[in-house]
Amino acid sequence: MADSDDCILPVLPEWLTLTQAAEWLTGRTQAVGLTWAADTLLAILCTNVGPLSDIHESLPLWLFVGFADAHAVLPSGETRHIDDPYVQITPWTSRLFYVQSAIDSGMVEFRSGNGITATLCAGRTVLRDWLVVRGFDLIMFLNAYAHAQKEMQARITQPARDVPVAAMHVRDGAAPARQKSWQDAAREIADELYDRDTSAHVRNSLTGYAKQTMEEMQRRNIHGPRGSITNPATVQREALQGDKWWAKKQK
Incomplete structure (x- = not known):
């Protein structure tokens, strides 16, 4: 053969x-x-x-x-x-x-x-x-x-499974579910990076996490309202600094 x-x-x-x-x-x-x-x-x-x-x-x-x-x-x-x-x-x-x-x-x-x-x-x-x-x-x-x-x-x-029509209506007095923003996605990525570093017994700076998060967002095609985010300072300011993420992490 x-x-x-x-x-x-x-x-x-x-x-x-x-x-x-x-x-x-x-x-x-x-x-x-x-x-x-x-x-x-x-x-x-x-x-x-x-x-x-x-x-x-x-x-x-x-x-x-x-x-x-x-x-x-x-x-x-x-x-x-x-x-x-x-x-x-x-x-x-x-x-x-x-x-x-x-x-x-x-x-x-x-x-x-x-x-x-x-x-x-x-x-x-x-x-x-x-x-x-x-x-x-x-x-x-x-x-x-x-x-x-x-x-x-x-x-x-x-294909998504059929959802009963009744389930598509918001209950009285209940707020509709909020659509996930790029900032939410950035924090999820930052959590992954932080957990990985914790397992490796190392720690990066806030600036470092912002840069790594931006790069990973680009790899995953996660964009802001004006397109691809190419400045890590934007990720740091809008998604990670202070109470938005960094203040909650053990240094």
Whole structure:
């Protein structure tokens, strides 16, 4: 039987940086108007909330530790040299890299060869640019992402069930339900970001949350009355500052 093109997996390098991975994904999805960036990809991989929560662990993140003095500290306190130039980091470390471009090596948590969680020896700055993914995992991630997108689209286009006419009338003395504003959506996104940082034991500033919220609103196509919001100060002023959101959060 002749081979089918659908059965042939694209050839990819064994390892790709996040930038290379984003470029490859864009090449596979730009025909439908979808482009990727390293930050966008990292955001999905480090998010365990929202519509893509089911696939956020489908693409394991690894760290290149090819420098000669790479050592690990085991829970017993034993120090061991790392022979493999790549280590698979835990979601906790992934989330740290999502909010910071560089962290101390002592904060890098990974699984050692025997399955025990270890950390790198402290004292060296580790850059987010050293994050890599495996080519085969990237193909599997694209398949999982496409499946998740189809499921979301199916839910969006599913016809609404018939609602009894009586249920459409407002009861006497009751106020009609308020339509959700873009400010409400911004606060929901900010809550997701805040909860994610809480799980990672980190905290951003109000300005930082406003910027991240604006970027996520743009990714989700959430607009204000005049179109896309491109100034984080607007998000901060209209949705997050003071009693609107920030004052209610533990610092």
